[in-house]
Amino acid sequence: MNPGTKDTAPRPSAVGGYEDWPSYLRSHPRHVAETPTGQELADALGVPSAPANSGAGIELAAPDSAVLQSVAFESEETHDGVTTSRVSWQLGFGPRTRAWFLRPAGASGPLPGVLALHCHAGIKSGGAERLVDAQLVNPHSANRGLHTSALQRKLYGGRPFATWLASRGFAVLAHDAFSWGSRRFDLGTPPWRTAAVVEGRKALWREAGVVPSEADLYDAAAAAHEDTVAKAAGLLGTSFAGMVAHDDLAALRVLAGLPGVDAGRLGSIGFSGGGGRSLILAALSPLVRSFVVTCMMTTYRSLVPSYLDAHSWLFQTPGLSRLGDYPELAARSTADRFLVQYALADELFPADGMRDADALLGAQHASGRYTGSFWPGGHAFTTDMQDEAAGFLLDSLSPAHRVFARQNGHS
Template identity: 80%
Template sequence: MFAPGTAPRPSAIGGYEDWPSYLRTHPRHIAETSAGQELADALGVPAAPESAALSTAVIESEATHDGVTTSRVSWQLGFGPRTRAWFLRPAGATGPLPGILALHCHAGIKSVGAGRLVDRRLADRQVADLQQCLYGGRPFATWLAMQGFAVLAHDTFSWGSRRFNLGTPPRRTAAVVEGRKALWREAGVVPSETELYDAAAAAHEDTVAKAAGLLGTSFAGMVAHDDLAALHVLAGLPGVDAGRLGSVGFSGGGGRSLVLAALSPLVRSFVVTCMMTTYRSLVPAYLDAHSWLLQTPGLSRLGDYPELASRSTADSFLVQYALADDLFPEHGMRDADAVLGARPTGRYTGSFWPGGHAFTADMQEEAAGFLLQQLSPVPLTTARQNGLS
């Protein structure tokens, strides 16, 4: 009952009111190694509904431009909005191709997810700006398909099609947005609906992380849940060799790539770009530079961040560091590289690049070449070597 004249308190998890019941009826993710299971337990990763994702996956549309066939794909997980994704591969490719899960970054932009990785003709101004600032001006997933891969880029938990409904934001989020509106008014700026949503979503991430903790999971664990489901969708798509799967991501997407590889043996090779350091290097000055994707309570009990990468069963992985990255101090990146390089397995390759927090065209070339070498024992006759720039 509500007091006379008072409005009901808005939902703090708009569009995800079925999330708590889903977690009550779905057990924890079962990894195939003890190292992976420890990570799944630390993040509270629910079991991804692999069969449900696969059975509900549909190709909604398909078009071919500049030698790449792009399909719009969607599937329904057990809670929240329907997941939408792009499936891209070289036009006219014959035979199964190595499959890559392209994982979008965080960037403080949640109104759009994987859309920032696809052909710019599908992009609005905001997405074009993200591609220009963070991805060397390239639609990375589209470009990666040109190199001979079958690529799936999906919206993950709380981004794009999987966003929360913040039309009536919860009270703390609303207060932050009102403050932001005041600053915009003072500056003479009229924000777009997208900008208003992203301002609300940035503040709301704290609320989502609180809800996840209360429900026995974590923000990063829920993202991993969606990524695991997408990996199984990729493995089941036509023309994909399920025995040659990899993942790649920049920034928050790099962290997602690392976690996914540690949780699933389907990932045979992976790339982490601009998302590697030691925990010690983040304290005290760099803590506020990062989201809940990196800073899950209790995760450090499993070891330092670079040690998490070694929990995967992948045959190989590449970590790319940006020396002028303003989100990570150089000494933290150097220390992480030393930890990874000291492992006797020989699976790790590290590379240091000039410049700031961005996945430059040259870094993309290295990442694609690495994945092609690791996942393709013979040259792909369908691969296009020209870039999209």
């Protein structure tokens, strides 16, 4: 439908499933960070505060408390030495958040906790499920499992990363972020601009003899709809990245209160868009003691003019550059240590931008706080990179390292 055409049909919602989003923002002021630099970032992104002790949202307990009463444990299964629980919570607006909580089977004593943050990938029909063993994602949908396995082969070396990470001795939480998976928008009746893009995509599929799946149709709509979501966020005083950070902050506080998790030893890790989320989360919350950013680091200058179109609204928030260059955001974190992994043939970042970012990070941080590693290959989180990242987190979140960090002035 042409947006200029008059029609008697009601105009479709541009934020289907999130009609309560504006009222939520009115009742939840800006996130209050614990450091001035964290507050500057929260204000630049427009991060709203997460719900606390509200009947409509999560009852976010103190980090050392027992099970959060309003987080629902829906099922549990042990497979290949990992116990996986399906959990969910309600943030007070939009759909209920689905997540997976994974830990070594039979583990005793508190474990270091890691928030595993899924990538963007242009695939919003699913979220954190791409990090979980495909057999456990949706046992009633063979197609969904195949879709998950294909994404894991393409981007994660064929490995269900969160499941594998739990087998290495971590308590891992992987959740769907704002606009992905369970938190996706309802695009059954898409707004006009999104509908026009989808119709064009359908025509190309027909010409190529392709029969799209339900997930294909949704992802085509969601790719175009992200522009609308970013516009809505800006109009409401927040940003697309700020809303994702809101969901991540809530998930981090859930992880801190889950049974068997040592809230004093929390980390975050993500690949691509998930890596950007890991950096932002660490800069916003002192609960993150160590973090990993994989294939998501460069300088702003290197993106102009040829690499802008490679990235989404998750990475390109208006006004964020006023706080300094992208690598400089790491200095806003109170984490003890962090690792940045670069792919030398990354299609989304020029090599000179990655090298410049590495030099900037190395100059800004004392020896031992920042580690940068360069890997051959393109935009993917290979199993060798995962091995390095897991080893880094295991070392930096060990009890011995936490004692060393406290003795050397870290909180």
